[in-house]
Amino acid sequence: MISYIEGKLVEIDPTYIIIDNGGIGYHVNISLNTYSLVKNLDQAHIFTHFHVKEDAQTLYGFFDQDEKKRFQQLISISGVGPSTGLMILSSLSSQELHAAIVNSDVKTISGVKGIGQKTAQRIILELKDKMSKEELEAGGPLLTLKKEHSVKSEALAALTTLGISKSVAEKTLDKIMKDSDEDLGLEDLIKLALKRA
Known part of the structure; x- marks a missing residue:
């Protein structure tokens, strides 16, 4: 219903802003990530999500479309309400959340x-x-780094469960990942390590 609001920031709090547009002050709940980006501004363009339930009509605001999209994806999950969605986006940036999802x-x-x-x-x-597939594949060096680390730690856990000592498993995995030209999946990494350990 209301896609965005542009106007003067009358009040800025870590959990909400009041933004004046055409003489109307809109109370908009925000995440800490959005707060950190608007706290020094006089004017802002805030993307909004209008949430209606029986006893309340609430506006949630985001500095960028990416965070708004993540919020809408989160609250579409059973058991995750707007307050929880905002809590997640206050603790993790949308990029960190993206990386956590991709890397399980x-x-x-x-x-x-x-x-x-x-x-x-x-x-x-x-x-x-x-x-979308594009979203899951998107990601900068941080994502790749986290992915490699995540795959390695999962492979290490699997190898130690299979009875290989942690030090041997770690050395083997490091060598395989160093020698490999391509990104190895978890299964491939475990299989190669089992052959070499």
Whole structure:
């Protein structure tokens, strides 16, 4: 209904802003990420999500479209309401959330206050379905770095479970990843390590 509001920032708080547009002051709930980007501004262009329920009509605001999109994806998940969505986006940037989803990083998401392991797993599972192939493949060096680290730690856990000592497994994995020209998947990495360890 209301896609964005542009106007003068009358009040700025870590959890909300009041933005004046045409003499009307809109109370907009925001994440800490958005707060850090607007706290020194006099004017702002805020992308909004208008949330209606029986007892309330609330505006949620975001500095960029990417964060708004993540928020809308999050609240479409059963058990994740707007307050939880905002809490996640206050704890993680949309890029960090993206990386956690791509890498199935339950620990990062469950590290958010109020998010248990089961909810984190559900968020990862459902957002992987909702995110387009392009979105899942997109990501800068940070994403690649996290992905490599995540695959290595998962492979290490699997190898130690299979009875290989941690030090031997780590050395083997490091050598394989150093020698390999391509990005190895988890299964390939474990198979190669089992042959060499």
